Amino acid sequence: MPHKALLLDRDGVVNVDHGYVGDRSRFVFMDGIFALTRHAMDRGFRIAVITNQSGIARGYFTEAAFLELSGWMRAAFQAQGVELAGVFHCPYHRGGTVGPYVRDSFWRKPNPGMILEAAQRLDLDLARSVLLGDQPTDMEAARAAGVERRVLLSPDAATAAAETATSVIRRLEDLIPALR
Incomplete structure (x- = not known):
């Protein structure tokens, strides 16, 4: 039977969005991310990160640097008792300006490609899953992929993305009671 998942945008949800975060020196985990993901794991959710990284195409950091940072991030989650499935x-x-990365992609949110790929690789039931993001593109991609629960993290509940979200939270901890 396919698994339910908690799908997380990275910048602005997992870490503070300082703009094009490509190394550890600028990576600061959001308050509450470990408590939220541990709670979700304890309730049978697989945890995955779904992130646009145009900083690679723009030449701000390399894909190798992103992958190295992602490995470090995964180890930090694991040290907190959370296994990232992907x-x-x-x-x-x-x-962008870096030749091989200058193009449109079905994977780039608001397109659903990354979410659909995650569902296939991780055997996910998107109808029972939750996507947590902080941008309208996160909500649009989740809706296009068939994710039923689309949660927007926003200090301003009146944001335009609220119309494509199924709920809006102000802090990560606010999602904990809704994950069963």
Whole structure:
């Protein structure tokens, strides 16, 4: 039977969004991310990160640097008792400057490609899963992929993305009671 998942955007959900975070020196975990993901794991959710990384296409950091940072991030989660089932990223952006990455991609949110790939690779039931993001593109991608529960993390509940979200939270801890 396919698994339910908690799908997380990275910048602004897993870590503080300082803009194009490509190394440990700028990576700061969001308050509450470990408690939220431990709670979700304890309730049978697989945890995966779904992240656009146009900083690769723009030349701010390499894909190798992103993968190294992701390995470090996974180890930090593991040290907190959380197993990340996967980290899915889209390095492509048509406005980039690094040749091989300058293009449109079905993986780039708001397209559903990364979510659909995660569902296939991790045997996920998207109808029972939750996507937590902080941007309208996160909500649009989740809706296009068939994720029933789309949660927007926003200090301002009146944001435009609220219309594509199924709920809006102000802090990560606010999602804990809803994960069963």
